[in-house]
Amino acid sequence: MAQTGHLMQAPRAAAPLFSPVTWLRIAIIAVVVALWETAAYGAQLLGHIDASFAALSDIMSKVTPSLLTIGRSLFELLAHADLKWPVGLGGWQRDLWVPAFYWHLYVTIAEVVMAMIIGGLSGLLVGLALGANPFLSRAFERYLYYLGPTPKIVFFPIMIMWFGVGPESKVAMGTLSCFFPIVLSVAAGMRQIESVLIRVGRSFRLSTRQMVTKIYLPAMREPIVNGIRLGMGVALIGTLLAETKLSNRGIGFMIIDAYNTFDMPRMYAALAVLFVLAIGANALVGRASRAR
Amino acid sequence: MNKRFAHQFLPFATGLGCLLALFVLIEVLVRNGFINSFIVPLPSDIVFSFQRIVTEEQVLRRFMLTFGEAMAATAMLSVAGISLGVLLHRVRIVRLATETWIAALASAPLVLMYPLFLVIFGRSAWTIIMIAFVSALPPVILKTLEGLSGARPVLINVGRSFKLTPSQLYWKILFPAALPTIFVGVRLGMIVALINIVGVEFLINFGGLGQLVNELSERYDLPGTYAAICFVVLVSVLFFLGTERIERWLRPGT
Numbered sequence: 001m002a003q004t005g006h007l008m009q010a011p012r013a014a015a016p017l018f019s020p021v022t023w024l025r026i027a028i029i030a031v032v033v034a035l036w037e038t039a040a041y042g043a044q045l046l047g048h049i050d051a052s053f054a055a056l057s058d059i060m061s062k063v064t065p066s067l068l069t070i071g072r073s074l075f076e077l078l079a080h081a082d083l084k085w086p087v088g089l090g091g092w093q094r095d096l097w098v099p100a101f102y103w104h105l106y107v108t109i110a111e112v113v114m115a116m117i118i119g120g121l122s123g124l125l126v127g128l129a130l131g132a133n134p135f136l137s138r139a140f141e142r143y144l145y146y147l148g149p150t151p152k153i154v155f156f157p158i159m160i161m162w163f164g165v166g167p168e169s170k171v172a173m174g175t176l177s178c179f180f181p182i183v184l185s186v187a188a189g190m191r192q193i194e195s196v197l198i199r200v201g202r203s204f205r206l207s208t209r210q211m212v213t214k215i216y217l218p219a220m221r222e223p224i225v226n227g228i229r230l231g232m233g234v235a236l237i238g239t240l241l242a243e244t245k246l247s248n249r250g251i252g253f254m255i256i257d258a259y260n261t262f263d264m265p266r267m268y269a270a271l272a273v274l275f276v277l278a279i280g281a282n283a284l285v286g287r288a289s290r291a292r
Numbered sequence: 293m294n295k296r297f298a299h300q301f302l303p304f305a306t307g308l309g310c311l312l313a314l315f316v317l318i319e320v321l322v323r324n325g326f327i328n329s330f331i332v333p334l335p336s337d338i339v340f341s342f343q344r345i346v347t348e349e350q351v352l353r354r355f356m357l358t359f360g361e362a363m364a365a366t367a368m369l370s371v372a373g374i375s376l377g378v379l380l381h382r383v384r385i386v387r388l389a390t391e392t393w394i395a396a397l398a399s400a401p402l403v404l405m406y407p408l409f410l411v412i413f414g415r416s417a418w419t420i421i422m423i424a425f426v427s428a429l430p431p432v433i434l435k436t437l438e439g440l441s442g443a444r445p446v447l448i449n450v451g452r453s454f455k456l457t458p459s460q461l462y463w464k465i466l467f468p469a470a471l472p473t474i475f476v477g478v479r480l481g482m483i484v485a486l487i488n489i490v491g492v493e494f495l496i497n498f499g500g501l502g503q504l505v506n507e508l509s510e511r512y513d514l515p516g517t518y519a520a521i522c523f524v525v526l527v528s529v530l531f532f533l534g535t536e537r538i539e540r541w542l543r544p545g546t
Contacts, residue, residue: 020385021385021388021389024385024386024389025389025390028389028390059411062411063408063411063412135302135303135306136303138299138300138303138304138307139303139304139306139307139310140307140310142307143307143311146529146532146533147525147529149483149487149528149532150487150524150525150528150529151486151487151488151490151491151494151502151524151528153490153491153494153495154490154491154494154502154505154520154521154524154525155521156494157505157506157509157517157521158517158518158521160509161331161514162331233399233401236401237401237403237404240401240404241403241404241491241495244404244406244407244495245494245495252404255404255407256407258407259407259408259410259411262411264408264411267407267408268408271404271405271408274401274404275400275401278399278400278401279396279399279400282399283396283399
């Protein structure tokens with residue numbers, strides 16, 4: 001009997017737990033983990049097969065430690081309190097026992113933030129000047145454009161001579177690294193501002209400061225954020241590489257110290273945390289550039 | 293003529309003039325003791341050091357070593373990066389599963405893994421080449437993918453109207469159309485690779501130009517260090533200009 005008055009709904013198939021893409025991702029991760037563990041186990045086994053392989057086995061098991069060992073190192077890195085960190089505010093002083101990793105992370109973050117403040121602000125000012133003045137842009141921008149993609153780490157000996165071996169030289173490396181992408185992004189962004197916005201500002205007789213804060217900066221938000229995103233990446237690399245070369249603090253120092261003591265699980269753990277933090281920070285700034 | 297003078301020559305002369313004036317100012321300040329000569333050497337000493345580092349420090353051999361490492365990394369990048377980009381384009385599910393991972397890797401400071409490569413390959417050229425390869429691979433893959441995905445549909449439709457097989461469509465239409473964008477990726481990869489090669493040479497004190505800067509600074513040869521840094525910057529700029537010219541030839545109008 002035909003039913004009228006309402007549509008018959010076909011029974012829905014239950015939605016799959018995971019999409020094929022998720023399954024593939026899980027499969028890729030499983031294969032990588034299996035290969036890694038096989039290499040780790042194989043390296044240990046090699047030493048038992050023949051004594052002549054002992055040295056090779058030792059190196060191989062250091063290069064590919066079991067993921068469980070790396071996980072243990074990661075836990076120790078993040079949770080084992082082994083550093084007395086004196087903190088104080090006004091008259092209140094206290095010694096905190098924390099994992100040394102957080103202190104090194106604090107040092108690196110402070111260096112990168114300082115570098116971003118100095119390099120970002122100077123890049124913003126120079127970029128605004130170059131973007132607003134075509135003569136200045138034609139006179140100087142080519143030098144910045146060509147100096148941008150040069151390896152900045154070779155300037156580190158100069159930074160050491162100028163600023164010493166402490167955190168200042170690392171801040172200077174970060175500053176030098178992030179200055180170029182920011183200045184070029186800001187200058188290019190300024191040239192792309194719609195002329196109607198500038199004419200509106202002038203018709204309202206805005207002062208230079210008002211033009212910068214009310215017209216230029218809001219219209220250039222996206223190129224500025226993109227410049228900061230690029231600058232943050234290279235500032236982080238510049239600072240960390242400088243820390244690996246000559247320092248006694250910071251995440252870069254932790255990584256090279258783990259290498260020098262051949263503590264590979266600790267090095268993998270530090271690298272993993274660093275990559276997660278760098279990718280996360282990049283994604284956050286990227287999201288800020290897209291947010292309306 | 294006057295307009296061209298005002299538009300091109302005057303800004304160029306101003307920029308160059310300001311640079312020269314800066315060098316003269318530093319020379320005067322150092323000579324008069326306003327700047328410590330143990331921190332900043334005389335610019336004239338740096339200029340005279342060029343000849344010394346070219347003859348005594350075997351700059352040509354070091355340059356060839358760095359250039360060879362950069363070319364080896366570029367060859368590996370081109371083969372692996374383009375192949376992986378093509379694979380990701382052809383197998384959609386692989387692309388959906390891994391594209392975000394590759395984009396994330398592109399923003400990770402992969403060069404920090406150089407101690408790991410030192411353990412695997414030892415203090416050798418392979419460490420430098422491999423770290424350059426790994427660091428520069430993500431942009432090449434992503435740009436290859438972008439080039440293949442951005443091929444104009446009209447070109448693909450023309451191919452289909454000629455009843456080309458999928459393989460012919462790929463190699464006769466899609467790949468040639470994507471080639472300029474792929475080259476942008478390879479160029480980007482080459483620049484990242486060169487930066488990392490010189491950087492790691494400097495850090496592990498091995499190889500070509502990066503090692504030269506490190507050695508001179510460890511000897512506290514100030515004018516030599518500054519001259520070597522200028523040489524590295526000059527090589528990087530020439531490399532950048534050369535690849536930019538090839539890119540313009542491949543992408544006229546950009």
